[in-house]
Amino acid sequence: MSVLVLYAGSAEQWGPYRPALTRAFEAEGLDVELVTEVEDPATVDYIVHSPSGPIRDFTPYTGAKAVLSLWAGVEEIVGNATLTQPLVRMVDAGLTEGMVEWVTGHVLRHHLGMDDHILNQDGTWRPVAPPLARQRRVALLGLGALGSAVGQALAALNFQVTGWSRSAHEVPGLQCLSGDEGLEATLKGADFVILLLPLTPQTIDVMNARTMALPTRGAVILNPGRGPLIDDAALLKALEDGQIGHATLDVFRTEPLPPEHPFWAHPKVTVTPHIASETRPVTAALAIAANIRRSEDGEPMMHVVDRARGY
Numbered sequence: 001m002s003v004l005v006l007y008a009g010s011a012e013q014w015g016p017y018r019p020a021l022t023r024a025f026e027a028e029g030l031d032v033e034l035v036t037e038v039e040d041p042a043t044v045d046y047i048v049h050s051p052s053g054p055i056r057d058f059t060p061y062t063g064a065k066a067v068l069s070l071w072a073g074v075e076e077i078v079g080n081a082t083l084t085q086p087l088v089r090m091v092d093a094g095l096t097e098g099m100v101e102w103v104t105g106h107v108l109r110h111h112l113g114m115d116d117h118i119l120n121q122d123g124t125w126r127p128v129a130p131p132l133a134r135q136r137r138v139a140l141l142g143l144g145a146l147g148s149a150v151g152q153a154l155a156a157l158n159f160q161v162t163g164w165s166r167s168a169h170e171v172p173g174l175q176c177l178s179g180d181e182g183l184e185a186t187l188k189g190a191d192f193v194i195l196l197l198p199l200t201p202q203t204i205d206v207m208n209a210r211t212m213a214l215p216t217r218g219a220v221i222l223n224p225g226r227g228p229l230i231d232d233a234a235l236l237k238a239l240e241d242g243q244i245g246h247a248t249l250d251v252f253r254t255e256p257l258p259p260e261h262p263f264w265a266h267p268k269v270t271v272t273p274h275i276a277s278e279t280r281p282v283t284a285a286l287a288i289a290a291n292i293r294r295s296e297d298g299e300p301m302m303h304v305v306d307r308a309r310g311y
Ligand code: NDP
Pocket: 072, 073, 074, 090, 091, 095, 141, 142, 143, 144, 145, 146, 147, 148, 164, 165, 166, 167, 168, 169, 179, 196, 197, 198, 199, 200, 202, 203, 224, 225, 226, 250, 251, 274, 275, 276, 277, 278, 311
């Protein structure tokens, strides 16, 4: 079987993938020729795709049974009209773990008021203890692979987490709401707003002037989802008037974030360069190999993207 990897990252980034995939295919009992270029596209059985490269014409890959994305977010490929095969998004245990750590770390920074002590160590004794996590309300938009894991981690620390999704969910330890009417109730009175939604026409600007008025005054927004989930102008205004106390942003409408962008120098904005979490070669290879094995055994593949929904 031939698996073509269309990898757009550097040779250094690609390096760990080849041995990880080779081992994972072997472990699944799959006899795979792993290639990064092919003379005859029709001979390719599966395509592993990293979306940061140029838009691909998938038409010549007439024998390909599926395209497996190395990224969880598929907005750059989901609308590709030449892609007729099933598209599978990345759900990787390592990616999930990384996201849980990034979100938990940044929530705890603000919850504990760490900046006060780290940045303002000026000889003044300020004995003000932070409240307990159980006194903080978290609004978590997105209850998918990443959102539900993040929600459970925060709930385990006793934060009061309300999660919001398109369809109804039940996640242990969380209050779960859905649909348009659920959004307002989720955001109302929240101390933290965490965005783990995919980028679709429905989720663009989900945080806008109206919705940013709903959390408690001084709430913190964390966006490790996608930049366009936030109306940037509305966020800058909400930061200026104090409705939003801080925004910790990992993703942006333009990446890399241009040096002149006001977020860089804003005292109430923390910029991280799209590193909240990344696909980890070893665990991602296991996910890819397991899914190809399922397909070869005639079982349905996991995490197939609903092209109409866009994620
Ligand atoms: P999933 O597809 O598993 O989950 C998406 C969630 O969003 C689901 O709960 C879904 O609802 C919900 N959702 C989608 N559309 C709407 C809507 N219109 N209204 C309400 N809820 C909606 O995605 P993941 O959890 O795996 O990933 C989430 C996103 O995180 C990715 O799409 C990507 O953009 C981002 N990401 C960022 C990374 C980084 O390093 N910054 C790394 C990896 C991912 P339902 O369950 O009902 O379908």
